[in-house]
Amino acid sequence: MGGHSNWPEWIYVGIVIALMTWVGAEAWEAERLVEHVPEDAETIIVTGQQWFWTFEHEDGTKEIGELHVETGKAYKFEIVSTDVIHSFNIHDYVVLMDAVPGRVNTVWFAPDAPGVHDIQCREYCGLIHYNMRGTLYVEDPA
Amino acid sequence: MVLELQKPRPIWQIMFSTHHTDVGLLYLITSLGFLFLGGSLALAIRAELFLPGAQIITDSMTFNRIFTVHGTTLIFLFILPFASAVGNYYVPIMVRYKDMAYPKLNAIAFWMIPPSGALIWLGFADFTWYATPPYSIISAPGPAADMWIFGLKILGISSVLGAINFVVTILKCKHPDMSIGQVPLLAWSYLSSSLIILVAIPTFAAALLMLLTDRLGVSGFFNPAMGGDPIAYAHLFWFTFHPEVYVLVIPAIGMMYEIIPRFSRKPIYSYNSGIFAFVLLSIVGFSSWAHHMFATGMSFTEKTVFMVGTLAAVPASAMHVFNFIATMWNGRIKFSTPMMWSVGGIALFFGAGAGGVVNSAMPLDFSTHDTYWVVGHFHLFVMGTIAFGSIAFFYYMFPYVTGRMYNETMGKIHFVMSFIGTILVFFTQHVLGLYGMPRRIFDYPPIPEWIAMNQIATVGAMIIGVSMAIFLANMIYSSGKGKLANTEDPFGVGGKYYYPFEAKNPSH
Ligand code: HEM
Ligand SMILES: [Cu+2]
Ligand SMILES: [Cu+2]
Numbered sequence: 126m127g128g129h130s131n132w133p134e135w136i137y138v139g140i141v142i143a144l145m146t147w148v149g150a151e152a153w154e155a156e157r158l159v160e161h162v163p164e165d166a167e168t169i170i171v172t173g174q175q176w177f178w179t180f181e182h183e184d185g186t187k188e189i190g191e192l193h194v195e196t197g198k199a200y201k202f203e204i205v206s207t208d209v210i211h212s213f214n215i216h217d218y219v220v221l222m223d224a225v226p227g228r229v230n231t232v233w234f235a236p237d238a239p240g241v242h243d244i245q246c247r248e249y250c251g252l253i254h255y256n257m258r259g260t261l262y263v264e265d266p267a
Numbered sequence: 268m269v270l271e272l273q274k275p276r277p278i279w280q281i282m283f284s285t286h287h288t289d290v291g292l293l294y295l296i297t298s299l300g301f302l303f304l305g306g307s308l309a310l311a312i313r314a315e316l317f318l319p320g321a322q323i324i325t326d327s328m329t330f331n332r333i334f335t336v337h338g339t340t341l342i343f344l345f346i347l348p349f350a351s352a353v354g355n356y357y358v359p360i361m362v363r364y365k366d367m368a369y370p371k372l373n374a375i376a377f378w379m380i381p382p383s384g385a386l387i388w389l390g391f392a393d394f395t396w397y398a399t400p401p402y403s404i405i406s407a408p409g410p411a412a413d414m415w416i417f418g419l420k421i422l423g424i425s426s427v428l429g430a431i432n433f434v435v436t437i438l439k440c441k442h443p444d445m446s447i448g449q450v451p452l453l454a455w456s457y458l459s460s461s462l463i464i465l466v467a468i469p470t471f472a473a474a475l476l477m478l479l480t481d482r483l484g485v486s487g488f489f490n491p492a493m494g495g496d497p498i499a500y501a502h503l504f505w506f507t508f509h510p511e512v513y514v515l516v517i518p519a520i521g522m523m524y525e526i527i528p529r530f531s532r533k534p535i536y537s538y539n540s541g542i543f544a545f546v547l548l549s550i551v552g553f554s555s556w557a558h559h560m561f562a563t564g565m566s567f568t569e570k571t572v573f574m575v576g577t578l579a580a581v582p583a584s585a586m587h588v589f590n591f592i593a594t595m596w597n598g599r600i601k602f603s604t605p606m607m608w609s610v611g612g613i614a615l616f617f618g619a620g621a622g623g624v625v626n627s628a629m630p631l632d633f634s635t636h637d638t639y640w641v642v643g644h645f646h647l648f649v650m651g652t653i654a655f656g657s658i659a660f661f662y663y664m665f666p667y668v669t670g671r672m673y674n675e676t677m678g679k680i681h682f683v684m685s686f687i688g689t690i691l692v693f694f695t696q697h698v699l700g701l702y703g704m705p706r707r708i709f710d711y712p713p714i715p716e717w718i719a720m721n722q723i724a725t726v727g728a729m730i731i732g733v734s735m736a737i738f739l740a741n742m743i744y745s746s747g748k749g750k751l752a753n754t755e756d757p758f759g760v761g762g763k764y765y766y767p768f769e770a771k772n773p774s775h
Binding site: 131133134137138141142145146148149151152153155156157159160175208209210212214216217219220221222223225226227228230231243245246247248249250251252253254255256258 | 327328331393394395399401402405406491492495496497498536537540562563564567570571574575578579581582585586589590593624627628629630631633634636637638702703705706707708709710711712
């Protein structure tokens with residue numbers, strides 16, 4: 126290639142490829158760990174609709190716009206939508222999964238400390254998308 | 268090159284012309300017009316988000332329409348036509364042919380843009396530039412959505428016609444004495460991006476038709492109520508528009524390949540690796556579309572495949588950056604306005620690429636996806652790299668097109684302000700995304716960090732706004748009253764590089 130030596134370029138490209146391989150491997154490993162839903166996780170059905178969230182616990186109790194969970198337990202969210210695509214997000218716990226009509230998507234988390242966190246919709250879903258928000262209460266078991 | 272203002276012609280002669288420089292000029296003016304229109308909407312968005320609560324836009328539907336039209340305008344009506352403008356001017360000259368291969372088709376492709384621009388602006392749809400179903404089927408307001416769909420449809424046809432023209436011009440009309448390996452990199456960039464268009468756009472054309480018939484209620488491809496699947500649309504959309512980001516960026520890189528060696532007064536470090544990286548990008552660009560869809564409920568395997576496909580495109584982009592830096596290394600660099608814009612663009616290209624790597628790492632994407640991080644990431648590309656490269660090239664073309672010189676000081680002020688503004692807006696948006704602010708929201712809760720960062724971003728945007736006003740003033744003033752340019756070597760960098768400029772007024 127060209128009239129001059131190209132070895133600096135090859136070294137550089139090699140470094141970039143090595144870096145990308147490393148990033149990819151780390152990401153793959155991390156994702157593999159968080160994919161696996163614990164067996165004993167409690168299921169919460171999350172329904173997104175324009176423009177609020179509904180939560181149904183395993184015992185049948187329903188909450189709208191608020192979600193109460195306990196520390197020390199794992200929860201599996203089964204996320205559905207009744208109208209358009211929404212995206213269920215608890216940013217503080219890096220929980221993010223789209224609510225797609227016609228599908229059930231799952232994601233899980235295990236809150237470790239009591240606290241109050243925001244729940245929001247992160248996929249544009251129309252007029253009140255900006256305010257499709259809720260609150261997560263993590264409490265110690267009674 | 269044409270010296271439009273030195274030998275004035277009546278406007279209709281240009282409008283009805285099919286000569287490549289005339290069509291190029293039409294593309295150029297249209298594109299810059301839309302830059303200013305789309306840019307004003309951006310300022311409105313930023314002003315609105317300066318504080319929580321409603322500032323200047325009273326309701327969320329208007330806000331949603333504004334960001335939809337803003338995005339659609341700047342991507343399809345500013346960046347793409349700008350690339351066509353440059354391609355029209357330079358590609359025939361670079362392959363030493365008298366015109367584009369199909370001059371009439373070329374003019375037709377241009378004339379599809381004004382009506383589609385009108386459809387998009389008059390419709391003022393609100394379903395974002397993705398038009399995601401089922402929202403775009405069931406609740407996006409009536410004619411607005413349909414007008415957007417028709418507008419995009421026409422733009423797609425126009426791109427395909429333009430792409431055919433570039434491919435044929437470069438491959439079939441190049442001078443027989445010139446091998447394909449001697450064609451300047453700018454022309455190579457058009458060849459690569461045109462090939463992407465020819466593969467990618469038909470997919471979206473199909474998706475748009477399906478969306479339209481879904482809206483009319485005669486089909487249910489993407490409508491779950493009729494057994495369809497909205498995620499299928501997302502695949503079709505991103506199969507087109509992920510490669511499309513390379514259609515946007517590749518010509519801008521090609522423009523930098525033109526500017527950087529000239530102002531460094533050195534040949535390109537490696538011409539062959541430039542070609543290689545273009546071709547590689549246009550192929551690998553297709554392997555990564557679903558990295559926009561990690562959160563739609565994909566399996567672990569699918570996510571892994573698309574992460575690998577995305578990371579594979581990084582070395583190719585990195586090669587361009589290497590080439591630019593190696594070309595400047597030990598060069599006698601002259602920092603005229605076009606060079607400043609190019610170098611600034613490269614710096615931001617690097618920053619934006621690094622952000623892209625973060626998005627591609629799947630667990631991290633759940634933190635950044637659909638937040639302001641993503642807004643920061645792609646704006647750093649579209650504004651920081653593509654628009655910077657385009658503006659660099661605009662300054663570079665200016666003396667050849669008008670026969671006059673722009674005001675250098677104003678050009679530099681324009682650059683410095685835009686560079687600072689771009690960093691303020693888009694780096695801040697990355698951080699804002701990490702704090703969890705979703706994109707496409709009209710109002711936000713009064714979280715102190717969110718307010719502070721939104722204010723920084725708004726101030727940055729206003730700085731860009733002011734610099735663009737200076738740009739406009741410079742262009743208008745200098746094209747009429749600027750000092751006459753030496754069209755042999757307007758920037759005083761010496762030497763003709765690859766091809767002779769023809770300073771004559773073409774009549775066809
Ligand atoms: C070549 C220039 C590039 C351009 C013009 C570009 C443009 C874009 C655009 C427009 C979006 C957002 C689309 C939207 O949601 O509205 C986006 C998102 C994304 N980009 Fe880039 N990009 C470029 C390079 C890269 C690179 C080099 C990488 C990775 C190494 C990358 C990775 C991503 C990822 C993963 C997303 C999805 C983020 C998310 O939504 O979660 N991009 N890019
Ligand atoms: Cu929603
Ligand atoms: Cu939403």
